[in-house]
Amino acid sequence: MEVVYQGFDGLDFSLQGQISPALEQELEAAKLEAKKQHGAVVLDWKGAKLHVKDSGARGGYSYLVSTGDFGATWFFKKPNVRDPWGVRVSCNSFLLATYGFAEARNKIYELLDLLEVKLKSRGESIGRIDYAVDILAPEFELVPERFVMHSNANRADHWEPLEISTNGKSGRTSSVTVGKMPGQQVIVYDKRAEVISKHKHAWWVIWNAAMQQKGLPPLDHDDPDKSRIWRVEYRTGKKFLKDRWNIRSWADVANRYGDLVSATAQSIRYTNPTSDSNRSRWPDSTLWLKAKAALDTDLFEMRSYAEPCLIKQVHQHEHSELLQRQMTGLLTSKAAINGIDADSLSEFARLTGNEMATAIQSAPEDFAEKLKKAEDRYFVY
Known part of the structure; x- marks a missing residue:
């Protein structure tokens, strides 16, 4: 088994800030045009191409904007001095995978500066953080019953249709989800299958860059027996971040998120069963040990080696x-x-x-x- 990628896969946060009246006017005009065209229209603001949707979003956000698969989804409220939380951002996974946590965050703030959004110092509220570890493990078989967790954790299993194989098995588990948002979740799933089905082929570039760094040959993505990659993903929602770990600001993320995700990997485990009737004593599987070892590194320095x-x-x-x-x-x-x-x-x-x-x-x-x-x-x- 080889770790072929690790890094932040999702990052949502709100900011105390207001868009300018000039930008609000342009966004309103673009939104009306999007309604006429029944789809997003592009607003070119000082060189930044903003894909403005034809609707807003819940929470009082009048404008829904995208900067593409390598950018983020943006939520803007109309300027209102009585409501300081006027901006919400949801980073796309390719932005985080390509540039890493720190540089991706810098790019978000660079665009906010270009948009002339007035922000309050340290006025952020972290809403969600996802962290992923991708492991090359063609021989791994996901068995839901091998998860050991606290009694209050929920588990949802997702089953693939019939898959023919030489050993005659009638089906396979492709994904298991433990927990519930906006609390915390741990998900183990066949990332290779998702990449193929959703045409996210840029991930092959990311994984092969890691293989090259390790001195290993590139993956043969046409052969699942040589390129099956399983993702262990740790998702943490606003409720868990704030109520359990008091993570609200960027400083809190830097100081406590590493401990949070390590604790999650200890409380929800994928194990190798033994004859012991006490499931809590079952040892961690090799896949879980690989994922936990990855979490012991400096999470914020991790980024793709791919150009x-x-x-x-x-x-x-x-x-x-x-x-x-x-x-x-x-x-x-x-x-x-x-x-x-x-x-x-x-x-x-x-x-x-x-x-x-x-x-x-x-x-x-x-x-x-x-x-x-x-x-x-x-x-x-």
Whole structure:
């Protein structure tokens, strides 16, 4: 077993701060336009591309904004002196994985400065922290009954459909969740399967960078017997952070979060069963020992060894491939509707391409505008 990644996977926090009247006016106009278009529109604010949604969010947030998969989701309230908590931020996992905790947080504050959001000193409230450890363990089998936990912890199991294998087993557990938010959760799940199903292929770049650092060959992602990666993820919500550990500020996170997550790994364990009837005496499994050892390092210094530009290129390429598959599917459907047989499909594709080129040439300004909107929509920060 090898640890191929560890780092913060989620970070939500609120800030005492107000957006300016000028930004509020622009956000309101963009939100109205998004409602007309039934989707997000891009607001270019001093070079920052803000994807403004057509609605707000619960908690009094009038504006919901995204800065992409390598940025964050932003929640802004209308300026109100009687409500100082005007900003909430939810960092995306690729931002944290690419840059690490400290640099990701710096980038958040750099954008807030660019947006001219007036913040109060030390006016933060931490709402959620997720920390992940990814372990290459093709031989590992997840068995829910091997979890040992406090009696007040809840466990939810998620089962995959029938999976054929040489040993004849009829199914496999792909994920087990212990605990409940906004308290704390520990989740063990097949990260490789999730990456493939949700087209998050940039993770292969992150994992292979770690493999290279260890002097090991890159993962063969087509072979699950050589590339099965299990994620142990520790999620901590606002209630647990504040009520149990008094973690409210960045200073509290730096001083106490390492102890919190280590304590969690002790109170909820994945074990190797023995003949002992007292389950609490069952020893930790190798997977759990690997994860716990990772938590003993400096959590805040951990980041991916992969180059950010390479991760983004893979991410963009995956989007391009997805669009290509969609275009091929639409073309095939159009051919079927028009009664085109298989032998004529290639010629039909060529003619369709010519038709599209003619349509673009007939309305160049309209398509230039469409292209600009697409560039904004698929811009990777």
